[in-house]
Amino acid sequence: MRPLLDQLISLQDIDSELIKLRSIRGDLPQQVKRLQDELSEIEEKLNTQEQKLLLFKKEQDITKLEIKALEGKQQKYQSQLFEVKNNREYDAVTMEIENVKENVDQKEERLLELMDLDQELQKSIEEIKTELTEKKGQAKTKDGQLNSLLKKTEAEEKTLEEKRNKLVALFQPRMISTYNRILKAKNGMAVVPIVRNCCCGGCYKSLPPQRVMEIRDMEQLILCENCGRIIVWDEEKASKMDDAD
Ligand SMILES: [Zn+2]
Incomplete structure (x- = not known):
């Protein structure tokens, strides 16, 4: 039993050394992990907002085209007014013009709304980008700190782990x-x-x-x-x- 107990003492010595070495890192590994998680979250948020912005731009383009088409229609009706033969026809064309105007008003209102949303979204995207840059800087610093600590203890840790494995095999x-x-x-x-x-x-x-x-x-x-x-x-x-x- 004695050699075995002596070996247990040696095993404990190795483990105490390993624990001491690893404790130098403190909670840096967890901090690095947390920052990386936060980074991917922000990147995902940015991606979502940029997709949304694209959709708004697309809708703006479509709405502008629709307004243009409606204005063309209005001009056409306007010129038809000069060709009407009676009051009934006149009323019918006038009503069409009113409809088109109403439609244009609605589209223009939506367009203004979209432009506001577009601006808000661009502002929020800028804010997210700033946050992303800051977080990236923090992550880089912590990562560097961790790597230099790891480099310092790497060789010693490896030697201890090899010793430990050899010892463990005896039990x-x-x-x-x-x-x-x-x-x-x-x-x-x-x-x-x-x-x-x-x-x-x-x-x-x-x-x-x-x-x-x-x-x-x-x-x-x-x-x-x-x-x-x-x-x-x-x-x-x-x-x-x-x-x-
Ligand atoms: Zn006790």
């Missing part, structure tokens, strides 16, 4: 999964030494003397009954922890 898978579970649940600290010759170095609860002796023998895997961490005899680490107190 029974069940033991590694127990270790990993504790590591995850206990904030990256799965293996702890006895401190002050009496207590769990994870939760500082005092242990029965019999337990302390068993742990000192390093012959079996013993978990703290209080916090669930693996307790080992490691004087060097224990004294460091005592000093830190």
Whole structure:
């Protein structure tokens, strides 16, 4: 058991180093991810607004053509007025002219509305573009920060990961999964030494003397009954922890 427990201590050492290295990045990776999500959202919004603007422009063009056609029609009726032979015909043509005029009025009203919408939309598009430029700048900065941090720790991390993989291969898978579970649940600290010759170095609860002796023998895997961490005899680490107190 002893070599295995010693290897567990080494594994914990590697994991503590890895955790320390990764903690340098803080929440930068999440920040970068968040900014990228925001960027795609803004780009999508911009795209939607630009499509809308295209539709407005198209409708404006069509409406202008329609007005032109109606005006042509009106001129035609206007000249027909000179050719009418009786009052009935005169009334009929006049009514057509009125209809056309009304139609032109409606189209012109819509055209003004469209021009207003067009302007509003252009303004909003400009605002979105400004927002996009700002966000792009922020994303670029954060990305650069993250990359330079990654570059700094990359080699060291790789070495540690290789060491870890070699070490892990020496254990029974069940033991590694127990270790990993504790590591995850206990904030990256799965293996702890006895401190002050009496207590769990994870939760500082005092242990029965019999337990302390068993742990000192390093012959079996013993978990703290209080916090669930693996307790080992490691004087060097224990004294460091005592000093830190
Ligand atoms: Zn404990």
